Amino acid sequence: MLAEVNVTIRRFGADPLELLNTMMLIRMYEERAALLQRESGAPGTCTAVGQEATAVGVVAALGVDDLILTNHRSAGHLLARGASPSRLLAEALGRRDGYCGGKSGSLHVSARDLGVVLTSTIVGGELALATGVALSQQMLGRTGVVACFFGDGAACEGRFHESLNLAAVWRLPILYVCENNEWQAFVHRRETMLTDSVAAWAQPYGIDSATVDGNDVEAVRAAATEALASIRKNGRPFLLEAQTYRLRGHFEPDDQGYVDQQELASWRLRDPLSKMQARLLDQGIIDQAGLDALSVEIAQCIDAAAVFAIASPYPAVAELHTDIFA
Amino acid sequence: MKPVTVLEAIDQALAEEMAHDPRVILMGEGVATKRKALLAEFGADRVRNTPLAEGIIAGTAVGAAATGLRPVIDLLFAPFLCYAMDELVNSAGKLRYLSGGQFAFPLVAIAMTGAGWGVGAQHNHNIEAWFVHTPGLKVVMPSSVADFKSLLKAAIRDDNPVLFFVDIGLAHTEGELPAQEAAVRLGEAVVRRIGEDATLISYAKTVGVCERAAAVLAEEGVSAEVLDLRTLKPLDEAAVLASVRRTGRAVVVHEASRNCGVGAEIAAMLTEQTWATLKGPVLRVGGPDAPAPASYPLEQAYVPQVEDVVSSVRRLTRSAAAA
């Protein structure tokens, strides 16, 4: 059984600083998780460094009643939704205070109280579950939309196509969010699909779609807001494709020896954090001193999370046999 | 009371549970077409035809179960479950555990299997042991008309994912439903025939084979007990152990392939826990490690016959007499 905790879904409002702040939190969280793996023997983990704008932009557009399904690269989605970095890191380290009592580790974290339900690390798994979650929403008269995050690799799974077809036929309230980060583990997307656009695959199923610069958090937020409005207005699912890039490896540790250095460098120039920081500096919404102070504040939060997670005990061995059956 | 078939008993169970609980829904390829009465009574929202895509049918059921509905899915024939394995095994079976108990998955997946219709191995494959070997799932495989009804109702009321296998050979079997229905819980075996010299442990269609074998043995002066497991997971270990501790001899009989089947697990359990009282080895009668053929004589040769069970018991009683 999990300890009771107070959790609150993060409310973004329209504050651009909040968008930036959340992206910085995710970046520092994931870099710390990678560091703990490298230096302290923590379990390996999948990061989504470089994809923060997609996570934050979409989650910022969601309402408190909306639900999220995610996958192995979920830290950004969870933190954007308001997850505690301390408990998330504790989960990644397999500790008792983690969101799943340490039984998930970093790969399938769900946090029901935040509306982050049924995370699957089976590539495409969440696409098959999303239709059911959306069916519950529809049949039980709940208004929340189901946002389902998945990768370009998952779009090559049969379940992606089965899910879109059923969602279209049953008019399920699903926002499909494809995080097209060009990589499918160690294989470049170019090797596995002839199209450059997953969004184009939605149309034959009767699903409206849009493509957005996944490294521009405000653009993502605007596109997701429009997509959600379309779902609520038309009573049909929608697919939003965010074009982004996985700046770190597939799974820590990963030397990225297989990555084209030119491609990587070109995407580093489009880093979503630098982009938003430059924009806010430019608009005078924050100055350099403000940014520096924000960095320090978030770094302290991550330090505290690491202290908490490392201090959290491992689950009792008896937990091996709990939570198998209801 | 007028006798009903197994298929009618299943329909009755569905209708009663859908009337009892508005969260129960039925999905599958053709369920709304073939179960017209259910469609008429509960409407197209709760009785849903689906695309031909078992993976998404199962996934939809799993997602819906976690968030407030109680889906029953008809996946038609057991081999089609292969298309739904990820959802059943990796999601329904594991996501409660991996989430630290945040979700429950009250769902039932119904599938037919077994010899009798000559449909061949892509429609007939007794894969129940796969799911017994999978954490987080329950597995039910009834043998009597009354049990089909009461166990399906129990499965629908259970808060866990349940695989409910319908032996094709029993589908049109008729039986009486008791006027006063006993509420059977999952995980309870039942003694079909009391005996003293050996225990025949079985489930589904081969329970009948065991009962006929017991009748033959009775004529030879051997008294065989017939234990119907009904639920394969959770297994009624207490009932199996109690019977075998009394008789000292056990034969496990099922149509599924013998290797790594449920019988292997039961034989191992008996060896571990009743060794001192066993009068001989625990024997298994089961199908071969071969796909199920369509041709009638081959299909019959595949399944355990009365004579196979009788000779297994004779082997145990005679070796004891000789010793």
Ligand SMILES: Cc1ncc(C[n+]2csc(CCOP(=O)(O)OP(=O)(O)O)c2C)c(N)n1
């Ligand atoms: C069914 C399945 N196949 C393979 C894997 C191993 N694996 C984990 S993540 C991954 C890449 C997935 O690529 P994509 O869907 O694009 O998501 P991304 O990791 O890029 O976010 C692979 C192959 C898996 N977890 N599940």
Ligand SMILES: [Mg+2]
């Ligand atoms: Mg990818």
